[in-house]
Structure formats: structure tokens, C-alpha cells
Amino acid sequence: MSLVTKPAPKFKAQAVVGKDFKDVSLDDYRGKWVVLFFYPLDFTFVCPTEITAFSDNYPKFKELNAEILCCSVDSKYSHLAWVNTPRKLGGLGDTNFPILSDLTKEIGRDYGVLIEDAGVTLRGLFVIDPEGRVAFEVVHDLGIGRNVEETLRVLKAIQANYDTGDVCPANWKPGDETMKTDNEGAKKYFSSHY
Numbered sequence: 001m002s003l004v005t006k007p008a009p010k011f012k013a014q015a016v017v018g019k020d021f022k023d024v025s026l027d028d029y030r031g032k033w034v035v036l037f038f039y040p041l042d043f044t045f046v047c048p049t050e051i052t053a054f055s056d057n058y059p060k061f062k063e064l065n066a067e068i069l070c071c072s073v074d075s076k077y078s079h080l081a082w083v084n085t086p087r088k089l090g091g092l093g094d095t096n097f098p099i100l101s102d103l104t105k106e107i108g109r110d111y112g113v114l115i116e117d118a119g120v121t122l123r124g125l126f127v128i129d130p131e132g133r134v135a136f137e138v139v140h141d142l143g144i145g146r147n148v149e150e151t152l153r154v155l156k157a158i159q160a161n162y163d164t165g166d167v168c169p170a171n172w173k174p175g176d177e178t179m180k181t182d183n184e185g186a187k188k189y190f191s192s193h194y
Helices: 046-056 058-063 076-083 106-110 148-164 184-193
Strands: 012-017 020-025 033-038 066-072 099-101 123-128 134-140
Touching: 012 076, 033 046, 033 148, 046 058, 046 066, 046 148, 058 066, 058 148, 076 099, 123 148, 134 148
Parallel strands: 033 066, 066 099
Antiparallel strands: 012 020, 012 099, 033 123, 123 134
8 A cells, every 4th residue: 555645654763864873763854855675685786776876866866955865674783784895895985874783574575665575665655745645656666766867756745746836747847837737626636735
């Protein structure tokens, strides 16, 4: 079942933030947009390409009042070892956002991305609005990396809809015209759901 338009499942977890351990809660980000993404495991192949791409583009998300969180079933110690490993050796190096540890698998399960028998999460990405509702989700198989520019495009489209009630047609890009919703019922629906 989709989580879109529903309250994002809350969580509190240990995370690596910079080179330190810290408790991180979804409630810490109330009033901001949150891009929460799940990946299967540390020290794998596709995962570091995604995490470093999101980290390198973090300032673009910051400009949109958005924070990034990522999460896997690995321990905080594994996350720290990965952060302490240079990129040229398959590590992450410095990252600009928290990496959550979901050892209990509760967060992945709550977001519907846990593969129970494998004990890892699918590549799920969720955009959570400033009121704590899920505005967007995409979930796919393990071998396909995400596109950071597409995530930014979707975030900007959601924000345009959220701010004005306007809708974005197929293939909309930032700077393109949005579609005005002349119907007051449609405006009310879109502005209350996103």
C-alpha cells in the first residue's frame, strides 16, 4: 500500500552524522522537506554511487528547504567504517547528511521496503512534506541506482503544487509552465494533500 498523502511513519534511530554517532528522529525535521532514501547494504556496489551523488548535491536540496536522510539495516559502526573509507577505495568519505542504522529493520518495515526473507531494504525513496506527510515515493529493485536530478525535479514539482495548487504536466521541468487549476475544489484538494 502506498504511503502517499499519509503521515510518514515516525522513527528515532542511531545515525552517523559526520564522524559522530547521534540519535536522529523524523520529528527533528518538522517544518522542512525531507528526502528519505533506503539502500540495501554498506560496502556494496551501487549504494556508494547513490550516497555520494546525493551528498555532492546536498546544497541544491538545502536551497529547497530540504534535508536528506538515508537508511540501511547496517549498524552505526559499519556506517562509520564506510564513512572513514576514502571514496577511491569504495567508501563514502565525508557525507553531508545522517546515515541511519535500522538494525531492528523496523523503519524499513514501516515504510514498506523491507525484503523480509533477505533482511535488506529495497531502494525506496520518499519525499516528506513539512507537515510530515508523504508526498512522493518510488521503490525499485536492488540493482538500479537513483537519479539525483530526477529527485530534485520531483521535489520542485511537488513544492510548486504545494505552494500554489498548480499541477505539473508530463515531462515538466523547473522553469516550465505549471497548469493552473481553475476549479476551487481541485485547488483545495491539491493544496491540502501536498
